[in-house]
Amino acid sequence: xxxxxxxxxxxxxxxxxxxxxxxxxxxxxxxxxxxxxxxxxxxxxxxxxxxxxxxxxxxxxxxxxxxxxxxxxxxxxxxxxxxxxxxxxxxxxxxxxxxxxxxxxxxxxxxxxxxxxxxxxxxxxxxxxxxxxxxxxxxxxxxxxxxxxxxxxxxxxxxxxxxxxxxxxxxxxxxxxxxxxxxxxxxxxxxxxxxxxxxxxxxxxxxxxxxxxxxxxxxxxxxxxxxxxxxxxxxxxxxxxxxxxxxxxxxxxxxxxxxxxxxxxxxxxxxxxxxxxxxxxxxxxxxxxxxxxxxxxxxxxxxxxxxxxxxxxxxxxxxxxxxxxxxxxxxxxxxxxxxxxxxxxxxxxxxxxxxxxxxxxxxxxxxxxxxxxxxxxxxxxxxxxxxxxxxxxxxxxxxxxxxxxxxxxxxxxxxxxxxxxxxxxxxxxxxxxxxxxxxxxxxxxxxxxxxxxxxxxxxxxxxxx
Amino acid sequence: xxxxxxxxxxxxxxxxxxxxxxxxxxxxxxxxxxxxxxxxxxxxxxxxxxxxxxxxxxxxxxxxxxxxxxxxxxxxxxxxxxxxxxxxxxxxxxxxxxxxxxxxxxxxxxxxxxxxxxxxxxxxxxxxxxxxxxxxxxxxxxxxxxxxxxxxxxxxxxxxxxxxxxxxxxxxxxxxxxxxxxxxxxxxxxxxxxxxxxxxxxxxxxxxxxxxxxxxxxxxxxxxxxxxxxxxxxxxxxxxxxxxxxxxxxxxxxxxxxxxxxxxxxxxxxxxxxxxxxxxxxxxxxxxxxxxxxxxxxxxxxxxxxxxxxxxxxxxxxxxxxxxxxxxxxxxxxxxxxxxxxxxxxxxxxxxxxxxxxxxxxxxxxxxxxxxxxxxxxxxxxxxxxxxxxxxxxxxxxxxxxxxxxxxxxxxxxxxxxxxxxxxxxxxxxxxxxxxxxxxxxxxxxxxxxxxxxxxxxxxxxxxx
Numbered sequence: 001x002x003x004x005x006x007x008x009x010x011x012x013x014x015x016x017x018x019x020x021x022x023x024x025x026x027x028x029x030x031x032x033x034x035x036x037x038x039x040x041x042x043x044x045x046x047x048x049x050x051x052x053x054x055x056x057x058x059x060x061x062x063x064x065x066x067x068x069x070x071x072x073x074x075x076x077x078x079x080x081x082x083x084x085x086x087x088x089x090x091x092x093x094x095x096x097x098x099x100x101x102x103x104x105x106x107x108x109x110x111x112x113x114x115x116x117x118x119x120x121x122x123x124x125x126x127x128x129x130x131x132x133x134x135x136x137x138x139x140x141x142x143x144x145x146x147x148x149x150x151x152x153x154x155x156x157x158x159x160x161x162x163x164x165x166x167x168x169x170x171x172x173x174x175x176x177x178x179x180x181x182x183x184x185x186x187x188x189x190x191x192x193x194x195x196x197x198x199x200x201x202x203x204x205x206x207x208x209x210x211x212x213x214x215x216x217x218x219x220x221x222x223x224x225x226x227x228x229x230x231x232x233x234x235x236x237x238x239x240x241x242x243x244x245x246x247x248x249x250x251x252x253x254x255x256x257x258x259x260x261x262x263x264x265x266x267x268x269x270x271x272x273x274x275x276x277x278x279x280x281x282x283x284x285x286x287x288x289x290x291x292x293x294x295x296x297x298x299x300x301x302x303x304x305x306x307x308x309x310x311x312x313x314x315x316x317x318x319x320x321x322x323x324x325x326x327x328x329x330x331x332x333x334x335x336x337x338x339x340x341x342x343x344x345x346x347x348x349x350x351x352x353x354x355x356x357x358x359x360x361x362x363x364x365x366x367x368x369x370x371x372x373x374x375x376x377x378x379x380x381x382x383x384x385x386x387x388x389x390x391x392x393x394x395x396x397x398x399x400x401x402x403x404x405x406x407x408x409x410x411x412x413x414x415x416x417x418x419x420x421x422x423x424x425x426x427x428x429x430x431x432x433x434x435x436x437x438x439x440x441x442x443x444x445x446x447x448x449x450x451x452x453x454x455x456x457x458x459x460x461x462x463x464x465x
Numbered sequence: 466x467x468x469x470x471x472x473x474x475x476x477x478x479x480x481x482x483x484x485x486x487x488x489x490x491x492x493x494x495x496x497x498x499x500x501x502x503x504x505x506x507x508x509x510x511x512x513x514x515x516x517x518x519x520x521x522x523x524x525x526x527x528x529x530x531x532x533x534x535x536x537x538x539x540x541x542x543x544x545x546x547x548x549x550x551x552x553x554x555x556x557x558x559x560x561x562x563x564x565x566x567x568x569x570x571x572x573x574x575x576x577x578x579x580x581x582x583x584x585x586x587x588x589x590x591x592x593x594x595x596x597x598x599x600x601x602x603x604x605x606x607x608x609x610x611x612x613x614x615x616x617x618x619x620x621x622x623x624x625x626x627x628x629x630x631x632x633x634x635x636x637x638x639x640x641x642x643x644x645x646x647x648x649x650x651x652x653x654x655x656x657x658x659x660x661x662x663x664x665x666x667x668x669x670x671x672x673x674x675x676x677x678x679x680x681x682x683x684x685x686x687x688x689x690x691x692x693x694x695x696x697x698x699x700x701x702x703x704x705x706x707x708x709x710x711x712x713x714x715x716x717x718x719x720x721x722x723x724x725x726x727x728x729x730x731x732x733x734x735x736x737x738x739x740x741x742x743x744x745x746x747x748x749x750x751x752x753x754x755x756x757x758x759x760x761x762x763x764x765x766x767x768x769x770x771x772x773x774x775x776x777x778x779x780x781x782x783x784x785x786x787x788x789x790x791x792x793x794x795x796x797x798x799x800x801x802x803x804x805x806x807x808x809x810x811x812x813x814x815x816x817x818x819x820x821x822x823x824x825x826x827x828x829x830x831x832x833x834x835x836x837x838x839x840x841x842x843x844x845x846x847x848x849x850x851x852x853x854x855x856x857x858x859x860x861x862x863x864x865x866x867x868x869x870x871x872x873x874x875x876x877x878x879x880x881x882x883x884x885x886x887x888x889x890x891x892x893x894x895x896x897x898x899x900x901x902x903x904x905x906x907x908x909x910x911x912x913x914x915x916x917x918x919x920x921x922x923x924x925x926x927x928x929x930x
Contacts (some may be wrong), residue, residue, distance in 0.1 A: 113885065420579035452865075
């Protein structure tokens with residue numbers, strides 16, 4: 001039996017005990033149990049379904065201290081951040097529970113003789129992320145939105161925090177059993193092979209994923225190559241460009257420079273919304289402020305040895321042929337001209353960790369051309385003043401074609417969990433540009449429409465009424 | 466230059482003149498022109514966008530007589546049916562125009578500081594179907610819903626009706642130009658190679674398809690294998706099972722038998738909603754009525770020589786190892802027991818044309834087991850009486866997991882175009898079970914959400930306001 005071990009990022013020490021990898025036969029058994037749970041879970045009255053999410057939120061909240069300790073040892077994200085992340089995770093479960101309780105939640109629309117309902121798609125595979133051991137992991141947004149839709153969930157745990165995952169899963173299973181959930185509403189698998197078996201499992205009907213372009217593409221390819229292709233909602237890589245107009249630099253250049261360094265080094269640059277590109281007018285004169293801000297950033301403990309190594313090579317890639325603006329133990333910042341940038345598409349690839357690229361534009365024309373050429377991203381940001389409104393309006397209209405969220409005079413890190421959030425975007429930001437993994441609309445990924453024609457009300461599924 | 470020719474199904478004669486295949490360079494040029502049209506089309510005020518659909522509807526209506534004549538020569542569907550189909554096509558364009566005019570059409574939802582909008586995804590490739598030369602072809606539902614979303618369209622014409630396609634495209638292009646549409650709002654391509662080039666074109670951002678499992682799967686595979694995978698909305702194959710309870714047979718068995726023959730032979734069985742499976746209680750005693758109904762069905766002129774040949778082999782496949790209930794020049798009906806059916810999965814494959822399979826069940830248990838085992842379909846139908854309400858309720862709940870539309874005491878052929886329609890379903894009925902190709906919700910396939918955060922109202926794209 002192969003064991004998986006977490007590693008303490010602060011010391012490099014292996015964390016005991018190890019967690020056994022899940023064999024393919026067990027994954028197949030999870031699929032069968034989940035398929036058997038699908039119909040009873042779908043037919044549970046909606047208040048009872050919502051109560052399952054609330055029960056999990058309550059149980060996680062009660063165990064928050066223990067889970068934060070486990071997660072801090074495996075990720076070095078710190079107790080303050082992890083405590084906040086746990087609050088977001090339980091808040092998310094409760095928000096989605098509330099959505100499932102909303103009147104008419106599953107009745108999409110009706111016409112005389114026709115009712116269109118949104119029903120659960122069936123068992124969902126959830127691939128947990130490294131960088132949010134709670135909010136995008138075992139009990140994270142994908143799991144919560146699949147449950148809110150009425151779908152059983154099989155989580156593939158992230159190897160970066162195996163003990164946190166195991167303990168979270170125990171708490172979930174216990175809470176679900178006590179709340180009367182059908183057996184098979186939840187299961188967890190560990191290991192690369194288990195993850196591959198899961199995406200091919202005939203009982204799995206959709207998948208959610210947050211992670212790298214390479215890993216996400218491999219799973220996407222497996223999902224769409226099945227005899228019966230299934231929807232694969234992957235959030236992959238994003239550079240999250242920020243565009244600063246000349247008037248914004250004139251009005252508040254230093255504030256923007258400090259905000260930028262704060263945003264791209266937040267959480268050691270390990271957010272999917274980290275700004276990886278900053279467009280500034282040539283001659284902005286902010287080098288000293290940027291260098292000062294960067295000097296005060298502490299050295300990061302990145303999440304895993306693999307991420308640490310990828311960051312080292314990523315920084316080398318960025319440094320080659322660019323001008324270093326500032327570097328410290330905690331952050332790396334390089335600069336190129338817009339002309340140089342246009343010739344080096346590799347600068348638009350995400351570098352996970354506290355590094356970013358400044359692109360200096362010589363004219364508004366160069367700025368607009370750069371906006372038209374940025375790759376698909378989760379976010380794009382514009383900093384402008386009212387004197388630049390026409391330029392800003394044009395940038396916003398262009399960027400809305402390249403990003404799932406356009407931020408104005410703010411920073412992309414920190415994603416609100418609400419009804420109006422779209423955390424998605426064109427490839428390579430996601431594999432499914434119509435969908436979000438954050439906010440109440442995330443539930444829609446796991447609902448399929450069914451139209452009932454000529455059906456008397458008393459024969460409709462009770463959850464549709 | 467290779468020419469494509471239509472064939473008169475009534476005589477087998479080649480129809481002059483031929484239509485040139487589109488070369489890959491021209492397809493690439495279409496992609497560039499469509500990409501250039503994307504932003505002006507997206508930013509057109511919504512009433513002006515809607516006016517484009519209305520203008521095309523008016524122009525098609527004015528040319529209906531000419532188009533019906535062309536289409537009848539190429540498809541043998543008959544003037545009455547084709548005239549009705551043209552009315553549906555123009556009605557569909559106007560319904561979707563009305564949707565695009567609806568207040569708040571693109572503003573999905575808002576929270577303080579956040580507006581979530583639904584914006585056009587970009588240029589769309591539409592693969593036309595053989596069996597609806599108007600309603601699922603050049604100016605059909607995929608084209609209309611992509612335009613309503615604000616997307617340029619490049620149609621790949623179906624080779625079964627090339628002259629109808631060319632003339633429809635001329636009328637569309639003329640109407641769009643007169644109505645002031647951006648150049649590149651519409652283009653049409655002909656030929657297999659052009660279709661393959663189109664799905665791989667980097668400027669194409671989504672595709673709609675109606676056709677066979679084989680053709681749809683090949684294009685789906687190409688769409689998801691791109692460096693940047695794109696959404697592919699394919700409607701492929703469906704057997705549309707019908708379940709008749711014992712009480713329904715007792716109350717109105719002969720009426721059901723005649724309705725069934727009428728439904729599976731309607732339009733020579735060339736509807737994607739044709740009922741290919743009928744579940745009847747053993748000893749139903751309806752053989753004579755079924756044989757009588759089938760004897761009066763006229764010999765079909767199937768759409769193309771290829772479909773005629775596929776139907777011949779399909780009937781041979783169904784006949785092997787089954788009992789022939791009735792056959793005539795116009796229709797083929799075979800029967801098996803539920804036990805035999807469970808052992809022969811090939812009977813669940815669609816046979817396009819006027820053929821169907823009766824499955825005789827020995828018990829309610831066998832009926833329920835059969836419902837749980839049917840493949841993904843566009844529709845599933847239940848015929849029951851109130852004395853069988855529990856059985857009916859159980860069947861409806863199960864079938865809602867296998868079909869996009871559940872019909873009660875009716876027939877699946879004839880799809881209403883309205884706000885509550887879902888024309889979709891699990892694989893192999895479609896490649897995208899969350900989406901419909903018919904009704905107003907079809908527009909959603911070509912809209913991507915974008916959240917605007919902290920943006921003053923005056924900087925929002927004007928179509929979002």
